[in-house]
Amino acid sequence: MDIQLFNTSFDDIIRLNLSEGPHTNIFEPKFEARRQIAQLRETLVNVYRGEKSLLAMQQMCRCLAFTASNMIDVEEEEEALPFLRQAYTLVGHCIREELLDSIGDVEPTSMDTINTETKAGNVSPQAENQFACSVEYMQVLNALGYYYSLSSGENAKAVLELAERVYTAWDHWFREQSPTFALEDLTITEDGKLVLPETADTQHRQQQLRRFEMEDAFITTLFFLAQVSGALGQPMARCCHLTVYRQLLMRKEFSPVTWAESTFQLASYYAQMNAFGKAYHCLLAGQRIMPTEDPAFHKEKTIGKVALAFGHFYVSVLAHYGALFSRHSNKGERAIVAADQPTAKALETETYWVDFPDVAPATPWPPVLNFEQARDTFKEGIKWLQEAATVYPFEEQCTTYMDIQRTISQLYAALSHFETDRRRSIAIVQRQIALTEGLPSQLSFNAYPTDYRQLLLDLGMLHNDLIELRKQQRRQPFENETPLKDGAYNKLVQRTFQYFHQFCETWRDPRTSVLPDILPEEDRVAFFSALIHLAQTQLHFYAPCPNGRVR
Known part of the structure; x- marks a missing residue:
């Protein structure tokens, strides 16, 4: 089938599948997408019957993998399994460049065979044949990982890690080709469509399209891998960071508010490992994308979340250096700097870190070594938290408001580590008390028992x-x-x-x-x-x- 015609039809079906349905049947677009993909598969069968080609087989692989994922989306896992097994069979023939008699009734591979081969990595695109069918192979593995994630996290992780290895090998090979393109070289519209330069020759356009399709498959791999790793209780920051980075560049299922929230979560994670420079970089990236001026969004969804994220960041910074100051201040500032060593997790981030575009690169955060520096950090934190308190007033968002007051109290507590004057230390505690002392009388215990008790404690x-x-x-x-x-x-x-x-x-x-x-x-x-x-x-x-x- 003509490449451009297929890509247009396939992309339209994907967009339909991702759209929101009416409240009476939220899955309506997915069922319509399934009907349309079935028609596209039938068209491919007829095209292949007229003229056998690897291209039609590859296109059928994409359709089968999509159909399986579509069924899993609506909790029809068992119905999806035959399509997955057929897709795996077909992609193997594509990699080996073996034309079949028909692509309409492909013999499905058994799950035992799929498990064995994916664990061993026996069926995989190679540089010898220019990594043919890499996109289709990754799409099939992504669908398999999605299916396994419902029952076996370990199996899902193994399949998705295989997909990542395929991408890594392909990427290393592709960068040595001429012409070659990185993701950052592509022009992608706000709705996630690749814009090919009209003046470029066919080879340039094909190479850009190939990079785009591989990145599109890889972002799905990373997304599923992050979910599976999280469910298994394993580190997921690397996958999350790379997913968010690619999501911004490719505008794949992109929502500015959701994307900014993801960077704030990353910032919180990096702050926990004391990688404050990286955390601050993520905050700036989220702040830049968050539509704070858009009247279509409520302040608590935009401005409030930005303020809270920055406020919590400064609490983390001050608490970390306050603890170091308490332990080492008697030995001088050099002792504090010497004790402020990166954790093993923080060092691990260097293996995958990429800066977000249009934001100053991440740099090491300057240490807080004395009261003057601590006071400056405190002022920044209190500014953000007080702004958050205006967005979440007690009368409208009482629990969030109380959390903000507790966070401000934590900021004061962190500042107190640097305070050597007892009178000012007393004043700090009195200020902490004043933040929440009047709240219990305004709160109903029956409505908020946990918060009421926490305030008293x-x-x-x-x-x-x-x-x-x-x-x-x-x-x-x-x-x-x-x-x-x-x-x-x-x-x-x-x-x-x-x-x-x-x-x-x-x-x-x-x-x-x-x-x-x-x-x-x-x-x-x-x-x-x-x-x-x-x-x-x-x-x-x-x-x-x-x-x-x-x-």
Whole structure:
């Protein structure tokens, strides 16, 4: 079948398959796409009957692999299996350049044979025949990986890793050809269509098309591989990063908001491994793509998510260097720098890292070594988090608002590691308390029991920290410090006691006023921890004589 005619028909079917159906039947476009691909297969059978060709066999491979994936999408895995087995048989003949008598009734390969051959990699395109059928082979392997992912993650991972090896071998070979093109050299429209230069000769156009088709197959491989690795509890950052990178360049199933959210998730992952330069690069890429000025999107879906992502990033930076400062500041700044070594996971990212386009390249993040630098980092973080709080007001998004206040509290806590002045340390804790102290009275326990309890526990712990600082101040006051008097100090202890007491009381039955004999298993650690804090808090009360502490 004519290449351009087939590609146009096939691409239209793919776009139809990806479109959203009506709420009455969301799968309607997929069933229509299946009907159309069946017609296209029938056309190929007739074309092949008139003139046998490897081209028609390759085109049939694509149709069979698509049909199988389409059926898996609508939970018809068993119906998809015969098409998968036929596609595998046919692609093997294509690779070996063996013309069949007919492509309408291909003998399906058994699953045992497919498992054996894919694990061994026996059937695979080679450089000797210019990697013929690489696109079709990867599409078949992707469909197989999709099928296996529903029942056997290990089998799916093995098949998809084979597809990646095929791409890697092909890519190495293709870069040595003339002319050759990288993905970055292609011109792709916003709706994901390849634009071929009209003035280029046939060979240039064919090479660009081949690169585009291989990248299109490979992005599917990476996407499935990331999902399978995640389900198996294995690292998936490499696959996610390369998927997101290619998704941006190819505009494949591209949504600006979803894409930006993916980069924010990557940023969070890199920040966890202290690769802050890479995390910040991902944040900038997501910020650039996020349609913050588009009135079609609500602020909480765009501006709010950008602000939260940056806010959490600065909390991670300050917390990391705050911990290092606490441990090594007495040895000087050089000791902090020496202790700030990249983790094994961070070093591993160098093997696959690529910078996102139109954003400054990722560079090492400057270390935070003193209070002045920590204060600058704090200011950046608080700016973003306060912006997020305006997007998610308590009246409309109470749980998100409370999470933001807790995050701001964490930012203050991270800053306190760098603080050597006890008065300012006390002021920091007081500021943390002020962030959430008024929230429990505005929140319904029946509607938000988990959040209500967490607020009480957080406030109790913060008051505990304040008690420790005030006790130190009372024992050894510095110049210009004014320690709390006995009455004010005991009021602070009493307030701390009340928060832990309120926390425990939330398990009391409101009708009988009785605590249950047996708490739910998931509540026991928190409840008994609070009881311990209750007991410890009572020891902080000041009394002129020991008997006065008994209450």
